[in-house]
Amino acid sequence: MALSIDPGQLGLQLGSGAVIGALTGFAAKKIAKLVAVLVGVELALFAFLESRGILVVKWDRLTAGLVSAGQDAASSTPPSWAMSILSTLSVSAGFTGGFLLGFRKG
Template sequence: MIDVNVQQLGMEAGGAAIIGGLIGFAFKRIAKLIAIIIGIELAIFRFLEARGIVTVDWERLTSGAISGTDQTTQAPPDWVWTILSTLSISAGFTIGFLIGYKQG
């Protein structure tokens, strides 16, 4: 029989949900800012290329962004206990992150 402390699980899940919500909210804001910066940078490259100031190798630029690395990982020996020990924190964090991301 597994001894489960429901109050501790609730505290872990609730705390992780709050932290996940804050990180999700911040992540979405930062992602929007980075997307704007990258878009402006690409527009500047196009403008400078059209003026003949710089030459951009677009083929090389886009092929470098796509990498086909395949890394396989092995499951930990006690994967059941690993999942059970982190389930409440990870579930709370994931739910909070998604709510914060959606609200951001």
């Protein structure tokens, strides 16, 4: 089975994937920073309200949910996407490189 590869089309897919990945990575980092700040403010507010006796926070139950969610995610097996990954490899490679660059610069 002979593969015919068009270098122009391959370059276009790689380049467009890189641009889209860079924009997505930049936005993802900004959103991640915003979520981290919101979670930090929320936890600080919980601690403050607990110190005033207004709110009772069960910290062990709060962290137990996070630990079990991490264990569930680690034990699940993803479905087989081998053919779809191979067919979109050039766009995926460009997207990954662009995403990492955008995330770093964001």
